[in-house]
């Protein structure tokens with residue numbers, strides 16, 4: 555299950571970078587149906603496998619602040635991802651950098667199980 559979760563992490567990250575590249579250089583490709591649908595399916599499966607892991611590993615019986623932090627940061631990542639697609643020019647790249655930073659912190663929290671993400 556963990557490897558499936560990690561597979562979706564990789565697919566979401568690659569898909570996001572790919573869609574930003576399309577928005578910048580080939581915006582007409584974003585209208586293709588599977589390009590529009592896949593991020594929602596991938597993010598949904600990422601969330602579902604994450605929830606599956608929570609129960610599989612009985613993670614709620616301990617201190618689960620890191621899981622809450624992951625879910626909140628995932629919402630932040632999706633928001634910044636939307637901004638990246640919507641904005642143009644410099645604002646797009648600021649949102650893009652923020653989204654990548656958020657992704658980095660989510661992975662860091664996942665690995666360390668610590669919410670103090672500035673450490």
Ligand code: HEM
Pocket residue numbers: 556559560563600601603604605607608611613621624625628631657660661664665666
């Ligand atoms: C963008 C979103 C996400 C990213 C980048 C991400 C990343 C990761 C990574 C890298 C690991 C492996 C950690 C390790 O092996 O040390 C992991 C494991 C895990 N994730 Fe996620 N995750 C995301 C979303 C979620 C969500 C939404 C949940 C819960 C609802 C979740 C719950 C878990 C659990 C329970 C584990 C297992 C921890 C372990 O067995 O050590 N993840 N995640």
